[in-house]
Amino acid sequence: MNDVVTLAQGAGGKQTSELIERVFKAHLANPLLTEDDAAVVDVPAGRLALSTDGFIVSPAFFPGGDVGKLAVCGTVNDVACMGATPLYLTCAFQIEEGYPLAQLETIVASMAAAAREAGVSVVAGDTKVAGRGQVDGVFITTTGVGVLGRGARPRGGAARPGDAVIVTGDVGRHGCAILLSRDDFGIEADVTSDCAPLAAAIRSALDACDDIHTIRDATRGGVGTVLYEIAHQSGVGVRLDATKVPVAPEVAGVCGMLGLEPLYLACEGRLVVVCPPDAVDAVLAALRASTHAEGSCVIGSVTREDPGLVVMQTEIGTQTILPEPGNELLPRIC
Amino acid sequence: MNDVVTLAQGAGGKQTSELIERVFKAHLANPLLTEDDAAVVDVPAGRLALSTDGFIVSPAFFPGGDVGKLAVCGTVNDVACMGATPLYLTCAFQIEEGYPLAQLETIVASMAAAAREAGVSVVAGDTKVAGRGQVDGVFITTTGVGVLGRGARPRGGAARPGDAVIVTGDVGRHGCAILLSRDDFGIEADVTSDCAPLAAAIRSALDACDDIHTIRDATRGGVGTVLYEIAHQSGVGVRLDATKVPVAPEVAGVCGMLGLEPLYLACEGRLVVVCPPDAVDAVLAALRASTHAEGSCVIGSVTREDPGLVVMQTEIGTQTILPEPGNELLPRIC
Numbered sequence: 001m002n003d004v005v006t007l008a009q010g011a012g013g014k015q016t017s018e019l020i021e022r023v024f025k026a027h028l029a030n031p032l033l034t035e036d037d038a039a040v041v042d043v044p045a046g047r048l049a050l051s052t053d054g055f056i057v058s059p060a061f062f063p064g065g066d067v068g069k070l071a072v073c074g075t076v077n078d079v080a081c082m083g084a085t086p087l088y089l090t091c092a093f094q095i096e097e098g099y100p101l102a103q104l105e106t107i108v109a110s111m112a113a114a115a116r117e118a119g120v121s122v123v124a125g126d127t128k129v130a131g132r133g134q135v136d137g138v139f140i141t142t143t144g145v146g147v148l149g150r151g152a153r154p155r156g157g158a159a160r161p162g163d164a165v166i167v168t169g170d171v172g173r174h175g176c177a178i179l180l181s182r183d184d185f186g187i188e189a190d191v192t193s194d195c196a197p198l199a200a201a202i203r204s205a206l207d208a209c210d211d212i213h214t215i216r217d218a219t220r221g222g223v224g225t226v227l228y229e230i231a232h233q234s235g236v237g238v239r240l241d242a243t244k245v246p247v248a249p250e251v252a253g254v255c256g257m258l259g260l261e262p263l264y265l266a267c268e269g270r271l272v273v274v275c276p277p278d279a280v281d282a283v284l285a286a287l288r289a290s291t292h293a294e295g296s297c298v299i300g301s302v303t304r305e306d307p308g309l310v311v312m313q314t315e316i317g318t319q320t321i322l323p324e325p326g327n328e329l330l331p332r333i334c
Numbered sequence: 335m336n337d338v339v340t341l342a343q344g345a346g347g348k349q350t351s352e353l354i355e356r357v358f359k360a361h362l363a364n365p366l367l368t369e370d371d372a373a374v375v376d377v378p379a380g381r382l383a384l385s386t387d388g389f390i391v392s393p394a395f396f397p398g399g400d401v402g403k404l405a406v407c408g409t410v411n412d413v414a415c416m417g418a419t420p421l422y423l424t425c426a427f428q429i430e431e432g433y434p435l436a437q438l439e440t441i442v443a444s445m446a447a448a449a450r451e452a453g454v455s456v457v458a459g460d461t462k463v464a465g466r467g468q469v470d471g472v473f474i475t476t477t478g479v480g481v482l483g484r485g486a487r488p489r490g491g492a493a494r495p496g497d498a499v500i501v502t503g504d505v506g507r508h509g510c511a512i513l514l515s516r517d518d519f520g521i522e523a524d525v526t527s528d529c530a531p532l533a534a535a536i537r538s539a540l541d542a543c544d545d546i547h548t549i550r551d552a553t554r555g556g557v558g559t560v561l562y563e564i565a566h567q568s569g570v571g572v573r574l575d576a577t578k579v580p581v582a583p584e585v586a587g588v589c590g591m592l593g594l595e596p597l598y599l600a601c602e603g604r605l606v607v608v609c610p611p612d613a614v615d616a617v618l619a620a621l622r623a624s625t626h627a628e629g630s631c632v633i634g635s636v637t638r639e640d641p642g643l644v645v646m647q648t649e650i651g652t653q654t655i656l657p658e659p660g661n662e663l664l665p666r667i668c
Contacts, residue, residue, distance in 0.1 A: 011554065011555065011659075014658065014659060035490065035491070035567065036415075036416060036489050036490050037385055037412035037413075037415055037416070037550065037551070038383040038384055038385035038412050038413050038415070038416045038418070038478070038480070039383065039384045039385070040381050040382070040383055040384075040416060040482060040487070041381065041382050041384060042380070042381055042382075043377055043379070043380070043381075043382055044379055045377070045378055045379030045380075046376070046377070046379075047374050047375065047376055047377075048374070048375050048376075048377055048479075049372040049373065049374055050372055050373045050374075050375060050422060050424055050457055050458050050477075050479065051371055051372035051373070051424070051458055052424035052425065052426045052458050052459065052460050052475070052477055053426065053460045054426040054427070054428050054460050054462045054475060055462075056428060056462055056464050056468065056469075058468075078371035078372050079372050081370075081371055081372070082370060082371070082372045082374060084372070088384060090384055090385070090386035090477050091386065092386045092387065092388040092475045092477075093388070094388050094390060094428075094473060094475075123384055124384050124385055124386050125386065126386050126387045126388050126475075128388045128389075128390055130390050130470065133467065133470070134390065134392075134469070134470040135390075135468070135469055135470070135473070136464070136467070136468040136469070139428060139469070139473070141386070141388060141426045141428075141460075141475035143384075143386055143424050143426075143477035144372070145382075145384065145479070146372070148374060153374070155370050156369065156370050157369070216371065217371070220345065221345065233369065324348060325345075325348060
């Protein structure tokens with residue numbers, strides 16, 4: 001086989017089968033991975049959560065992960081945020097002709113590692129090869145299926161005045177790591193993406209409190225965008241204590257130099273959790289005992305006042321409105 | 335709103351919400367379409383079929399359809415071919431900055447029409463906008479979920495010697511239509527793609543015979559590639575009667591001029607159905623009574639001899655081996 005991906009490998013014939021065997025099956029094989037056009041999986045009666053997400057990130061490799069890890073974590077986290085247990089994943093690849101096979105293998109291997117950690121099986125896939133210039137490197141679209149239990153069903157529209165707003169770690173790492181990897185600014189800083197599967201942390205939180213109102217993973221729009229979504233969907237205000245929003249010193253430094261708001265930098269391993277005030281201690285304890293959520297803390301509360309707005313209480317006690325997410329975010333992380 | 339897609343519309347903020355409202359929700363809205371990161375759907379206990387497929391077709395509009403119709407039909411057909419009833423679809427869009435909004439709307443409207451015909455609901459979606467030159471126009475990845483009943487479970491590895499091989503209409507239309515749309519050859523011919531949702535035809539066939547061994551939809555590799563897959567997966571030979579393979583005169587004409595094998599031209603609305611000989615009449619009757627399968631006919635049989643090969647009986651009585659699909663197919667249809 002060549003050491004780069006060829007158009008013939010996307011044509012559906014013998015070379016496609018070879019690529020699937022050597023790269024995809026070698027890493028993702030499991031008893032459910034299908035040889036037919038669809039996988040067959042067992043589910044209990046009830047409700048499923050379904051989520052899909054496309055991943056185009058440049059560069060494809062960054063400190064703390066790559067597009068493969070991102071594609072698994074992003075979808076697993078979306079399913080888990082609904083209160084579901086993620087079980088199955090499908091993945092579709094669109095690969096540029098000439099893409100190095102060794103890099104593709106690294107990406108697939110890190111998908112496999114992330115899927116193992118998240119407890120999901122990749123059951124079906126698709127590979128297309130596009131001509132040079134038709135796609136930029138590798139795009140991955142994953143779709144996740146999870147099973148919903150009978151417990152809480154957290155959603156964006158369920159936040160209530162008085163609720164506590166928790167974030168599960170320091171914000172803006174992923175966006176900052178990507179920005180530095182692009183090397184457009186000549187800034188040297190040691191920032192690792194927070195990209196991680198959060199299903200176990202979410203499960204722990206739900207086990208600690210069956211009345212969590214909202215769980216959202218902050219992705220391309222950062223924690224700020226999630227807070228605005230919750231404010232709009234629930235018709236409430238969000239009051240943030242700016243001094244309590246955890247930002248790593250190196251991220252804060254980069255944001256300072258470039259004039260960026262860390263609340264709008266992408267995360268890929270951070271949750272916003274909204275729960276009743278009397279459940280905060282239990283939820284915080286459960287999150288802090290979970291991998292990838294050790295840094296959980298309360299950053300604010302839900303208010304009846306200022307519906308649809310996120311208001312920041314600053315260090316010197318003044319209140320400002322966090323600007324609503326609008327135009328293209330910098331850096332653009334898809 | 336602008337009349338082209340902007341990077342800001344892919345950034346996850348306010349403009350993204352506007353794009354989703356105006357284009358996606360306007361056409362695809364249904365009670366299950368989620369505002370959260372994942373959709374919640376009901377399923378009965380049992381087995382699900384899951385399939386994913388990415389669609390990059392150039393040109394995006396062709397006689398008989400567009401990439402939106404294709405993206406729905408392709409995945410619905412894959413799920414239905416497993417014997418499942420397709421219920422839910424997710425779709426992820428990767429759109430090039432500057433893509434005309436009017437064209438995007440046409441694509442989404444034709445997805446909605448195809449979904450209605452196929453009886454599926456689009457329950458979750460994702461929109462990413464890539465910079466100019468990062469993607470070529472619009473890519474769509476769909477994932478389908480279907481429910482399997484307790485009846486037959488057709489699969490590629492279940493063909494048996496003596497079985498009849500049915501095709502549900504004339505072959506090669508889609509590939510030929512795309513090729514002519516590209517206008518690389520200066521050939522004028524009136525060929526319409528066969529792109530169609532086949533779930534109802536498949537359901538009729540399965541109702542007529544609960545022991546259908548294999549159902550596959552012929553896509554990018556054409557009917558020839560499907561026959562080779564069945565030959566390999568079932569460890570059998572396939573004997574084709576070349577005179578019985580239906581090819582529209584205009585498709586045959588184009589193939590003759592360009593030296594193409596119609597069995598290797600893409601289809602997007604044709605099935606290969608393999609069933610026991612005593613069920614042929616019932617299966618054919620059911621298919622012929624179904625929309626999009628009126629032209630169903632037997633084109634050959636499964637043999638114990640020549641395992642792994644597709645042998646063609648030609649008009650003058652000689653036998654030749656259909657060349658195995660291998661290198662890049664012409665025209666390349668993803």
